[in-house]
Amino acid sequence: MAKPLCFVLMPFGQKPTTAGKMIDFDAVYRELIEPAIRAADLDPIRADEEMAGGIIHKPMFERLILCEYAVADLTTANANVFYELGLRHAVRPSSTILLFAKNTGQLPFDVAPLRSIPYDIGADGKPDNVAAIMPILTDRFQEARKQMTDSPVYQLVEGFPDIQRLKTDVFRDRVAYSEQIKKRLAEARRQGLAAVRAVEQELSQQASMGDTESGIVIDLFLSYRAVKGWQEMIDLVSRMSPPLAKTVMVQEQLGLALNRAGRGEEAEEVLVEVIAKRGPSSETYGILGRVYKDRWESAVQQGEPFRAKGLLKKAIEAYLKGFEADWRDAYPGINAVTLMELSEPPDTRREKLLPVVAYAVERRIAAGKPDYWDYATRLELAVLAKDESTAAHALEDAIANLREPWEAETTARNVRLIIDARKKRDELVGWEGEIEAALTRQGKR
Structure with a gap:
């Protein structure tokens, strides 16, 4: 009797990640994914390499639609894999398993909440700790036999794919409501914390x-950030959908x-x-x-020099x-350089890092879409280099692109x-x- 087929969506060969690590995806398939599929009593089928590199052909669509599993x-956020995953989720309510390599860059926002299995990559780019991960993957295939819905399309859109006119009318009403609330929040941010609370x-x-649309919840969340509603942000997370x-x-x-x-230790736990x-x-x-920078300043103010030095190093x-x-993100780079300047004696690594930042x-x-932090970084670099003319021009650009007062406060503090x-x-x-002084005035607006 023929075994159920499991189609594998993944990159081919060796590919770099955004974190700079090279991954041997053929080894991942050969040493981890294929054995796990066979252990679940399924037959693996992988896309032909020539199809993965170009146009998706009829056989690819057939495999995506007709394979039982x-x-x-998702590692490297490969465009082909994501297109194929989207198609799979649209036509199959269940039996699609997701995995990704740890420490290789973030998953895109839209798929980050989905239930995925992380696996380790060794220094050679091949899967590591396979003996621990393979049983988890095999168990997930066995669990998929229960036909539990895993497609977010089928989970979140009630009645899909049988969408009736009534449903589309409700959708139109929701879109209109969403736009109305976003306009209200934009106005509330200009008015202050109390106005944002009123919208919530x-x-x-x-x-x-x-149950509220995710886009509205996130807009509310970031609106609280704009008006320094830190406790409101914390409270809102507990009320969001998991x-x-x-x-x-x-x-x-x-x-x-x-x-x-003021809850730095809890912040550290969340971020770690x-x-x-x-x-x-x-x-x-x-x-x-x-977080470490704030704790360093606190230790300095409390007269704890040894603790302060340790926290400065961690920052x-x-x-x-x-x-x-x-x-490409100069923000953490400029903060590293600035803190190296503050070390006693100054950290000599800053001399090599500064031109890179x-x-x-x-x-x-130069790419054409700079924001406040880009000009603020240029400003700090000019201050570090004691370049008054560049600093003055960068200050003008930074203030012109300021979005939220706390941004200017952060730069003034540095x-x-x-x-x-x-x-x-x-x-x-x-x-x-x-x-x-100019930045501080902007921060108080």
């Missing part, structure tokens, strides 16, 4: 946060809010867990670096790891730290205080 490796109260009267609350973006911003609310589960990223390490290393995770931010600005360090060394050039 499928497994998709109105939403709560309509439905619980767990899949949304577990996404990397929400957990990162939860860490930021916890830290701003995100890194352990989803791998390194410039954003997660950037926020973790800020520098966190920012460095963030910059190494994605060299400068190149990264200039490339972002400039203040540089000023304090230079005072101790008698290295002040005089105009740094004007930069700090």
